[in-house]
Amino acid sequence: MSSFRINSDRLLEVDLQNEKVLAIAGAMVAYTGSVKFEKAILGGEGLFGALKRKVSNEGMSLMQTSGTGKVFFAHNAAEIAVIPLANEKLFIESSSLLAYDMGLKTNTTFAGLRGAASGQGLFTTTVEGSGNIAVISRGNLITLEVGPNYPLFVDPDAFIGYKGNISQEFVFDVNWRTMVGEASGESYQFKFTGQGVVYIQPAER
Numbered sequence: 001m002s003s004f005r006i007n008s009d010r011l012l013e014v015d016l017q018n019e020k021v022l023a024i025a026g027a028m029v030a031y032t033g034s035v036k037f038e039k040a041i042l043g044g045e046g047l048f049g050a051l052k053r054k055v056s057n058e059g060m061s062l063m064q065t066s067g068t069g070k071v072f073f074a075h076n077a078a079e080i081a082v083i084p085l086a087n088e089k090l091f092i093e094s095s096s097l098l099a100y101d102m103g104l105k106t107n108t109t110f111a112g113l114r115g116a117a118s119g120q121g122l123f124t125t126t127v128e129g130s131g132n133i134a135v136i137s138r139g140n141l142i143t144l145e146v147g148p149n150y151p152l153f154v155d156p157d158a159f160i161g162y163k164g165n166i167s168q169e170f171v172f173d174v175n176w177r178t179m180v181g182e183a184s185g186e187s188y189q190f191k192f193t194g195q196g197v198v199y200i201q202p203a204e205r
Contacts, residue, residue, distance in 0.1 A: 002101055004082045004132040012073040012080045012099060012134045016065070023073055023099035025061040033069015040064040064102070073099050073134070081141035082134050083199075085163075089128040092135060092161030092199075101131030135160060137201035144198045152192045157204035164196015 003015035014021055016033070022040055040062040065071055074080070075098055083090065085104065100106075105128045127133050135141065137160055146152045146166055153171070162168070171191045192198050 002132065004099075004134055006080060006082060007072065009079050009140065010074055010077055012082070014065070014071045014073065014099065016068055016071060018068050020064055020066040020102040021071075021099055022062050022064055022102055024075060024097065025063045027073040027075050027098060028063075028065065029072050029074045031069055031071040033067065035065060035067040035069045035071055038064045038066070075136050078136035078138060079140050080134055080136055082132055083163075084132055085127065085130055087130050088163050089126055090133065090161055090163045092125050092127060092133075093159065094125045096135045096137060096160045096201075097125060097127075098134040098136045100127055100133040104129045104131045104133065135199070137199075138203035139201050142200050142202060144200060146192045146194060146196050146198055148193075148195060152198055154190045154192065154198060154200055155204065156188055156190060158200040158202070159190055160199040160201055162192060162196060162198040164194065166192050166194040166196040166198070168192050 002017075002019045002021050005013045005015070007013040011029070016035065025039070028037065080098060091109070107126045107128070109124055109126050141160065144152055144154075146162075146164070169191050171189050
């Protein structure tokens with residue numbers, strides 16, 4: 001497993017020891033050592049996953065970074081956070097993905113009405129296994145817990161991802177819509193129940 005470290009809140013430092021990581025194409029801003037950058041055709045999700053992205057127009061351009069040295073990644077001055085996975089599965093919006101260990105398996109899953117309402121597409125990305133994943137957000141990433149007795153409601157524009165034994169559904173709040181105006185995005189909400197964590201950003205897209 002490669003070493004991911006937040007060098008600053010907008011800069012990710014990855015220490016490679018003859019290892020490989022995948023990152024959004026163009027995210028490298030500096031590096032030291034003997035490092036090679038190549039276009040990643042499948043992005044760790046296999047041929048079927050790549051075809052699903054192609055058909056659904058949910059493309060995610062990735063590059064493979066390999067070798068020995070330190071590589072620095074950033075993206076549009078966005079804040080960066082590292083989420084470690086220990087044999088877990090993370091659901092994340094592809095627009096929030098910056099870099100992840102090569103050993104992690106990615107795929108796409110149907111987001112349905114949730115994706116259509118948020119404008120983030122009909123599919124979302126899953127990252128599964130053990131390793132590190134770096135995500136970007138507008139403002140520092142916020143982690144909120146979901147428990148059996150306290151469901152969580154999230155604005156679609158603030159949603160980044162979630163992990164754990166969580167169920168999600170799309171809800172439409174008529175009373176709130178009437179209060180704030182029909183054009184407000186807050187009338188549409190994601191409801192999360194179960195046990196786990198949800199990641200959000202303190203800003204709207």
